[in-house]
Amino acid sequence: MGIAGGRERLLKGDYLQFILPKIVPYTVSRAAPFLSTVSVTLFLANVDFSSLSVFGYLLSIFVIASTVLTMSLAMVGNVSISSNNSASGQQVLLMSSLALAMILVPLSILSNYIIYDVFVDVSGFSDGMVETAETAVFVYLLGTFFSGVGLPIFYFLEARGKQKSLYKVKVISLFITLAMLSYYFIGTPVEPLVWAFICMLVADVFFLLSMLCILFSKRGECFDFRGFNFDVKVAQKIFLLGWPVAVGLAVQKGLYYLINERALSINADYVGLLSIFGSLATFFLIPIISFAQANSLYVSKQRAAGCSIVKLGESSLVLLSVITVSCALCAISFPFLFEVFNLRGAALVPGSLFLISLFLFIFSSGLLTFLTSALRGLEDTLTPQLVINCIMMVVFVPVVWLSAFDQAEFQTIVNLQSLFLMACALILAARYIRATKGEL
Numbered sequence: 371m372g373i374a375g376g377r378e379r380l381l382k383g384d385y386l387q388f389i390l391p392k393i394v395p396y397t398v399s400r401a402a403p404f405l406s407t408v409s410v411t412l413f414l415a416n417v418d419f420s421s422l423s424v425f426g427y428l429l430s431i432f433v434i435a436s437t438v439l440t441m442s443l444a445m446v447g448n449v450s451i452s453s454n455n456s457a458s459g460q461q462v463l464l465m466s467s468l469a470l471a472m473i474l475v476p477l478s479i480l481s482n483y484i485i486y487d488v489f490v491d492v493s494g495f496s497d498g499m500v501e502t503a504e505t506a507v508f509v510y511l512l513g514t515f516f517s518g519v520g521l522p523i524f525y526f527l528e529a530r531g532k533q534k535s536l537y538k539v540k541v542i543s544l545f546i547t548l549a550m551l552s553y554y555f556i557g558t559p560v561e562p563l564v565w566a567f568i569c570m571l572v573a574d575v576f577f578l579l580s581m582l583c584i585l586f587s588k589r590g591e592c593f594d595f596r597g598f599n600f601d602v603k604v605a606q607k608i609f610l611l612g613w614p615v616a617v618g619l620a621v622q623k624g625l626y627y628l629i630n631e632r633a634l635s636i637n638a639d640y641v642g643l644l645s646i647f648g649s650l651a652t653f654f655l656i657p658i659i660s661f662a663q664a665n666s667l668y669v670s671k672q673r674a675a676g677c678s679i680v681k682l683g684e685s686s687l688v689l690l691s692v693i694t695v696s697c698a699l700c701a702i703s704f705p706f707l708f709e710v711f712n713l714r715g716a717a718l719v720p721g722s723l724f725l726i727s728l729f730l731f732i733f734s735s736g737l738l739t740f741l742t743s744a745l746r747g748l749e750d751t752l753t754p755q756l757v758i759n760c761i762m763m764v765v766f767v768p769v770v771w772l773s774a775f776d777q778a779e780f781q782t783i784v785n786l787q788s789l790f791l792m793a794c795a796l797i798l799a800a801r802y803i804r805a806t807k808g809e810l
Contacts, residue, residue: 404656410566411425413551413562421562467522474609527584651731662743727785734789737795757798
């Protein structure tokens with residue numbers, strides 16, 4: 371038995387103790403930024419509706435380069451919990467991730483600036499909006515630096531069990547955004563679009579400063595700060611583990627664009643419905659995404675300990691419980707959301723069918739998220755992304771563009787997407803069970 375046997379006994383008993391304390395803090399940490407963006411969107415919709423389209427347009431063109439170049443930094447958590455657990459080893463990991471951030475974040479900013487300067491057609495902007503948009507872009511790119519550098523620190527601290535401090539930072543960032551949006555009505559001589567990005571910038575600055583404060587308050591506990599030494603191989607490992615996920619997410623942004631185009635070709639009103647559907651699904655998926663991240667860290671922990679016991683039974687039960695809670699919250703709040711988003715006025719899809727489609731999407735996407743995160747814990751990121759993007763881009767997109775769907779109902783389109791997501795999930799489930807030898 372020895373040390374390995376002791377580790378195995380430990381891991382047999384600590385799954386729920388590891389997972390459950392993390393779900394709520396992880397959920398709050400991920401819900402707060404989403405609510406901040408929603409708040410900024412509502413602010414622009416009520417103050418200057420013409421700025422809202424520019425705001426959405428700028429975010430949509432910047433998100434791909436930002437995702438591809440910075441999402442690798444989110445892998446720090448898995449690498450941290452699966453690597454040398456000594457304070458000095460964690461310090462090397464942290465410095466290596468920050469060194470990588472200092473390369474990837476400026477590349478992201480430069481790429482986005484080139485995209486805006488070369489490819490964005492500002493001729494469609496209203497009079498006076500071109501100069502305003504340029505100022506907004508500058509503010510946004512500045513904020514990207516602070517949020518990008520803070521990203522690896524956030525995931526490092528999350529993996530080291532500091533989730534309670536982190537979710538408080540995210541909540542305070544949300545209240546800072548709300549306070550600044552409210553301050554605008556007192557009298558601010560700044561264009562609403564620029565002010566919206568300034569609010570995001572201030573939140574990003576606060577985020578990075580808070581990450582640094584928490585980090586240095588935990589030195590000796592989380593890491594041993596002895597200079598800025600880093601290991602190129604560690605930085606390389608983080609990048610190689612994360613780039614398939616980053617590219618996969620960027621491809622999924624392209625998929626969303628293609629689905630929008632197809633919806634537009636069937637019924638222009640479907641585009642608005644799809645936006646509402648996507649926003650609601652994203653919000654109610656947050657608890658599932660949070661659990662998937664916690665489970666991913668646990669899988670990495672098991673892998674590092676060399677333990678063959680994989681809690682497929684317990685993790686599946688927790689997953690189903692979280693999905694059930696998310697769907698229940700969705701069902702309870704749906705009558706209110708139905709009125710807020712004026713779905714009754716849209717008269718395109720009955721509320722009951724819309725809700726059923728939402729349940730199906732939450733279940734299939736939640737299961738797929740859980741499996742990709744679990745495989746990420748096993749350092750398996752390339753194949754899952756290839757499976758998902760090949761099925762969705764090579765099979766789903768051509769199918770949905772068939773003439774048979776020219777008169778399709780809205781729920782038919784989203785239900786078909788859920789069906790293909792479920793197919794991806796089943797393939798990855800077989801891969802995960804095979805990788806873990808089906809241990810329960």
